[in-house]
Amino acid sequence: MLRIVNRVVTGVVGLVLVVLGGSVLAVGLGVKPPSWWIYDGRHDVLLSDARRTRWRHDGWWWPTVLAVLAVLVLLALWWLVAVLRRRRLTEVAVRTGDGEGALLRGRALEGVLATDAGHLDGVAHAHVRLAGTRTAPEASVRLSLEPHVDPGVALDHLTANALAHARDSAGLDALPTEVQLTGVKHRAERVS
Structure with a gap:
């Protein structure tokens, strides 16, 4: 938007x-x-x-000019803050085996997590977005499920497989996740 x-x-x-x-x-x-x-x-x-x-001596002129300018300044500041604020996490701090750390691109982790979630049984499409900070990322997962899939089972598989794999491979203590489940809508087909 x-x-x-x-x-x-x-x-x-x-x-x-x-x-x-x-x-x-x-x-x-x-x-x-x-x-x-x-x-x-x-x-x-x-x-x-x-x-x-022309309107300098009217009582409404200067308050109107100042109000319009104040609204324009507030709109410009809102626009600037909205443009500069990042909505996506660009990198994640990953712990390596030697006690050091590395930075992983956020889009790479999103892609791997979406691929893992998309391979789960009955998942038609998976979309992942990371937010939060480098050391404490948060995931937002959107799954489109086939009609025959039980949402509870799909959520359990997502938690046990894809999210656990991403959390363990990145060396994160926790990966808070918000999951949105939707059903895939198929068009009706004529059977003859």
């Missing part, structure tokens, strides 16, 4: 800047703008003194 909002906001802001910048460049080069455009010619200013001071 955030990626879509990010792309839409960036696209709209970019389009507005390109249109305004292109129009300023075109008028500066001598192109005659339409009559409804915000300025008329190459020697015209964007905001005249009359337009700039």
